[in-house]
Amino acid sequence: TSHHAPDFFEAVGAEATRRGWDQLKPVELSNLAWAFAAAGRATPDLFEGVAASALPRLGDFTAHNLLSVLWGFAKAGVKSPELFDAIETRLVVAELSSFDLSNAAWSFAKNGHDAPDLFEAIGAEAKARGSAEFTPLELSNLAWAFATAGHAADLDTVAAFALPKINQFTVHNLANIAWAFARANVEAPELFAAVAPRALPHVGKCSAVELAKLAWAFASAGVEAPELFDAIADFE
Numbered sequence: 001t002s003h004h005a006p007d008f009f010e011a012v013g014a015e016a017t018r019r020g021w022d023q024l025k026p027v028e029l030s031n032l033a034w035a036f037a038a039a040g041r042a043t044p045d046l047f048e049g050v051a052a053s054a055l056p057r058l059g060d061f062t063a064h065n066l067l068s069v070l071w072g073f074a075k076a077g078v079k080s081p082e083l084f085d086a087i088e089t090r091l092v093v094a095e096l097s098s099f100d101l102s103n104a105a106w107s108f109a110k111n112g113h114d115a116p117d118l119f120e121a122i123g124a125e126a127k128a129r130g131s132a133e134f135t136p137l138e139l140s141n142l143a144w145a146f147a148t149a150g151h152a153a154d155l156d157t158v159a160a161f162a163l164p165k166i167n168q169f170t171v172h173n174l175a176n177i178a179w180a181f182a183r184a185n186v187e188a189p190e191l192f193a194a195v196a197p198r199a200l201p202h203v204g205k206c207s208a209v210e211l212a213k214l215a216w217a218f219a220s221a222g223v224e225a226p227e228l229f230d231a232i233a234d235f236e
Contacts, residue, residue, distance in 0.1 A: 009036060009039060013045060013046045013049075016032065016046070021052060024053060026060050029050050029053055029054050030065040030066070030069045033046075033047065033069045033071075035072075037071065037072040037073070037075035038075065042076035061090075063091065063096060063100065064100070066087050066090060067107070070087060070107035073107070074108070074111040081113065084111060088115050088118050093121045098126075098138050101126060101142070102139075102145070105118075105142055105146065105149070108149065109146075109148040110148070119149055119151040120153070122142075123157065124154075126157060126158075127154065131160070131161035131165070134161055139158055140162075140169070140172075140173035140174075141176070143158045143176065144176045144179070147180035147184040148183070152186050155180065158177070158180075162191060166198050171203075172210060174214070175206075175217070178192065178218065178221075179213045182217040182218075182220040182221040189223070192221060192225070196218070196225040203231040203235050204235055206235070211235065
């Protein structure tokens with residue numbers, strides 16, 4: 001049952017330490033980082049063990065393993081500059097799936113790790129692949145990551161890719177992409193004009209965070225959306 005979960009995670013961490021971190025395979029290290037982060041268990045000793053063991057043998061990690069490690073540290077809010085720097089040098093963006101591209105961007109941005117060359121490479125790769133390669137979730141994550149990392153140069157590409165498929169976006173995706181453009185102070189009138197009517201019927205199902213993001217984004221961008229604002233005000 002769920003109330004035993006913390007003890008289970010403590011036991012797993014203790015057992016990994018007992019066996020020795022270097023005895024764990026790359027896939028096992030990446031799975032541990034991912035699982036502890038997903039469970040909200042930002043255990044310092046666990047993440048320190050993963051980083052120390054992974055660093056000397058990153059060459060043995062697959063791209064998927066590397067991205068799971070990145071996501072785990074980012075999601076858990078654990079900083080490891082040396083690990084992020086080392087993984088950055090090993091990522092070949094041309095070999096990553098569109099999901100992995102957006103995941104890498106999200107992880108570096110979420111962790112607050114400066115990687116301008118990586119973001120530039122991800123932006124160029126995304127542009128070369130074209131809109132069809134990316135899902136709404138991947139596009140909203142890219143937009144969020146670009147804005148958070150201060151890499152506004154490729155947001156125009158994201159807007160162009162998002163527009164034809166805006167009706168496939170969930171409210172969560174819409175809130176994130178609108179927030180990103182407002183946060184980066186990048187004008188995207190066509191995008192905002194498409195987001196408002198798409199979001200309007202779903203306001204009643206929005207979380208408070210999503211409503212706040214949408215309202216802030218439109219207000220900050222100086223885009224008028226009276227029907228959307230009325231709906232948000234009524235719901236609140």
